[in-house]
Amino acid sequence: MLSVADIEKAFLAAWPALETIEADGWCARFSNGLTRRANSIQSNDPAEDTDPGERLDRLSALYDERGLSPVFRVTPLTGRATFTTLVEQGWQSGEFSLVLQRLIDATTGIDGACVVTAPDEKAFLKAQKKLQGYDKAQAETFASIIASLKAPAAGLTFYAEDGTPIASLLCVETGGIGVFLNVVTAKDSRRAGYGRRMMNSALSWLGENGASQAALQVHGVNAAAIGLYLSLGFEYRYPYHYRRKPEANQ
Secondary structure (H helix, E strand, O other): OOOHHHHHHHHHHHOOOOEEEEEOOEEEEEOOOOOOOOOOEEEOOOOOOOOHHHHHHHHHHHHHHOOOOOEEEEOOOOOHHHHHHHHHOOOEEEEEEEEEEEEOOOOOOOOOOOEEEOOOOHHHHHHHHHHHOOOHHHHHHHHHHHHOOOOOEEEEEEEOOOOOEEEEEEEEEEOOEEEEEEEEEOHHHOOOOHHHHHHHHHHHHHHHOOOOEEEEEEEOOOHHHHHHHHHOOOEEEEEEEEEEOOHHHO
16 A cells, blocks of 8 residues: 555655645645645645644745735645644644545546547647636646656647537656646536546556556535535545635734
């Protein structure tokens, strides 16, 4: 079974920030505010737990300089002293998410109706913009993140007969681990099986492109998505959540 460190390393590689500052086992990531994953501080080694107050102050200032709210991503790799400091300083807890994992063994092949492209193809970027509800600036940041990917990746999309995108996701293979990102289905097409068909297609693409394990992140309150992933053989690994620095201290 993959370690937490292995999974977190894969997540960082699969969703690269536009700017990353490494700081003694911690990293601070900046991407114009598009997703908290790419705009937060996190510890990548629980042993790197000394002087957390000073580290938080120093890295928080970098977010202030960029007009972003300082956010910390709390995972099992967050040291005890760091977590205690976050609580004592009043960093406000947000919603919890879950990390799920599964082995990629037998796959069902890529659905004939699923369009698989390079993630920087205009059609995929356009589909993601529409389904995610991105504005122009967000769509440009998303395209920049995709352009900075160093690992093999694919964009998968289902379209209606009139060419309207119905469902889409990004999958990335990094170090033998397949990561799923930006999984989305149009509201009026949910519960019609597109999510399952798209995930099975992505698992097949990942298996064919070197991945033997798969991992994903899902909001803890998204019961429908969690149910789908569990039915596809994913298993719960660990939770994580974000903490935002209180406004009075920024």
